[in-house]
Amino acid sequence: MRYSLWRILREACSGHRRWEPAWRDASPKSGYEVIVVGGGGHGLATAYYLAKVHGVREVAVLEKGGIGLGNAGRNTTIIRSNYLLPGNNPFYELSMRLWEGLERDLNYNVMVSQRGVLNLFHSDAQRDAYVRRGNAMHLHGVDAELLDREAVRRMLPFLEFENARFPIQGGLLQRRGGTARHDAVVWGYARAASGLGVDIVQNCEVTGLIREGGRIVGVRSSRGDIRAGKVAVAVAGHSSRVAALAGLRLPIESHVLQAFVSEAVKPLIPCVVTFGAGHFYVSQSDKGGLVFGGDLDGYNSYAQRGNLPMVEEVCASGMALMPMIGRLRLLRSWGGVMDMSMDGSPIIDRTPLEGLYLNAGWCYGGFKATPASGYCFAHLLAREESHEVARAFRLDRFATGHLLDEKGQGPHPNLH
């Protein structure tokens, strides 16, 4: 069923009682060409592009709970392509281009809002780093603007400009960055994939891998054994656990990141703003709540909930940047489990086991990557070669030394 204005009018005539479910909740068949493990944004996008771009339609997405209840439904929805390294930037820019056309492509309103992402800087050294990053972006054909203090003040007059310790000196602005509605991205990809024949199987946890002569030929699941030509793992925070089923150890630690939303207020913050002197990023949802977050809690966790010291630290950073939010009440906070890789960059690659493919290590930046991650993972699965913008995301880079450490932090996942 295509969505359109015409459709809404037609359904209105029958009292909106004839709308069909957006996607099919399937039962697993005995086998598929490709099994995608994980029904988050990345898994569903992978299935969609496999069917749409490569004509691979015997595809199942196996999700242990309900789709979109993992990180895809827990993030702060920021999308941007303001990366420094040549191994990263073209990938995120492809993602941004896909975001820009996603609603037409999926025939679904994913509420992409290019309201701009502004990274503030507070010292000369930080300014130099952002100038360098802006130049790197320009070299890759990505938009970036350096704003001075007065330009920032005109845009966001309510920031704390009198802070003596962390004076706002300016910011790097990517106007094409912004936000998208995370749940809608999940539903949109699910609907489009389902429409092309992909089976979306919920409450189906992968508990083992079927091996025949060194090759992975299927999965054991809570809904029985399912065979597959290829098994593609996209389980975000649970990558190490699924890899352990195959006896593999990954360069990944699972960490919890919290996010927060305030009570709703009138339109206040026009873009995404990040504080450079602490770790704090904020935007305002269309409902009016301020959606914000900060650093990881900092220790391995599969708990999907964090601890109080980080709540205090994030709120203190927010207060340092915009003291006015001190009057707002916090509505909710929650946590998501992320696969923090050892260099802070993702992996889209084959594994040492034939038939097993890995999409992992997205850290806390994987929402913006959803379209390109699915696109490039599908490319790898269908063509047996990496997409040109994802060539640096190799699993063996930790052995060869070709790391992608955007922040220059070293092998400390809790600091990326």
Added chain:
Amino acid sequence: MRIACPFCGDRDLSEFTCFGEAGCPRPLPDREDAAARFLEAVYLRDNPAGVHRELWYHASGCRSWLEVTRDTRTHEIRAVRFASEAREA
């Protein structure tokens, strides 16, 4: 989460920083298989959902390195000892 430091007693999480999985000793660089061992020690992790042995630093306390045994699903702490004791054991 609170950690019972063997020297300072029961203290709030905010006094500590985590250094990740315990028991990844630095390999001898002149061994023949040093490259593979460094890969394991520096980058590869078990990352279990369950009991995890990890290093914590009591930064805002006695500045000891601790080995904490903790459940990563519940944040429940099973045991704490000085990292130096763990090494000798």
